[in-house]
Amino acid sequence: MTVWRTSDLMSAIPRITIAEAGRHAGETVELAGWLYNLRKSGKIIFPQVRDGSGIMQCVCVKAQVDEALFETLKNLTQESSLLIRGSIRAEPRAPGGYELDVTGAEVVQRVPEERPYPITPKEHGTEFLFDHRHLHLRSRRQHAILRVRHEVIKAIRDYFDSNGFTLVDCPIFTPAACEGTTTLFEVDYFEDEKVFLTQSGQLYNEATAMAFGKTYCFGPTFRAEKSKTRRHLTEFWMVEPEMAYATLDDVKRVSEELICFLVSRVLENRQAELTVLERDIAKLEAVKAPFPRISYDEAVETLRKKGSEIEWGGDFGGTDETLLSEDYDRPVMVDRFPSQIKAFYFEPDPERPELALGVDVIASEGYGEIVGGGQRIYSLELLEQRLREHNLPAEAFEWYLDLRRFGGVPHAGFGMGVERAVAWLCGLDHIRETIAFPRMLYRTRP
């Protein structure tokens, strides 16, 4: 086995990534990667090499190369790391359309056969795969999903950055519940102090929006709910924009525009990944503004006709969301929920004060709520009253009340769960694949 120094890994042959191989047809190049799979047929072998940008099928014919090289490659083990050199050639028989005729290779680390790479090319169960998540990420499907996630995150930032929003991130340690609606993770914070992991940056966003006009925060959030479903993680990423001098209608317009932008960017830049995932592209192409807008009242009526047992005043269950979404080929917006099922800070509907000026965006194809938001209370007196009604400690919210004492204005915002959006865009049946290392009720490793 060769011991490598950085200088050993350099050679005179230009190193390229597999993604750019098409531009180097006819040239001799070097790839730096890992052995993804190896097919042998006597005196001809087909090593498939991946480098993170793609997978390249290589060809090595015994009669045409040095015998030691042929034997080295022929006996190489799955996921061994290697540098491989050769000339690129267009080849319709190869997956990817190009092939590399091997002229040389250097093994960087050979996976020993006594302890072979655990994830074989056959099927595995979820427990095994997520126990080996650090290796699972190398597989084609997981690679495709995380590249879509990257595209989504980049598109989110591009959208807000080019529409006048300033990124102002919010703290992860928070002194109290933001909304008082969910269970939080408690953390020891030096002497005797308890803090919680944030469930939302929203209250802080309201402060930053009063300073910058339009802001967003984008980071991990935490829910200690013991939810055990395909739609839940205990740690997930959420983007939360907040706008001063804005209303419920602005929330609908911006969230609709954002979702359409995400869909178009993924269709534009991640077509290959969607193909790997066997995503029905037509379903994404149908996602165009305007999204249907219905009221909570209408939604309850529709659900009851469809056989749901929901009562007016109750919140939607997972099956209710699926029932609602099946009538549309694009996300549907449901607004004006009963205040009693919403957080304390929602502005009441002036025409029907028992309703909150909030909206949920429910993704198509049964993927559930991906956006929730609305208009915030800006009257100091009403906010104080709501805090009392929800038994929230006033002193912890003094700074929040200040936002109504010193130039309070109508303002609005929303939150979008990144993993749910990615699961929908990729057409996945479980949210756990949308994040590199999922944290769930019964999984904190690796």
Place this chain on the structure above:
RNA sequence: UCCUCAGUAGCUCAAUGGUAGAGCAUUCGGCUGUUAACCGAAGGGUUGUAGGUUCGAGUCCUACCUGAGGAGCCA
């Protein structure tokens, strides 16, 4: 927290209460266009744990552990 289902070779799964099996992976052999390559051979087991029923338990019973799906809660 509740309901349902599952735990057998490294992995995915078989096995009427009666000798523990296959495919993949690994090793050896064969094959010049493979597409989860294929063909032949070999090695590989405390059947999740602890009890119980039985002449005999992977299989039946009890408890526990672990996981999956769903409910509630939520994005």
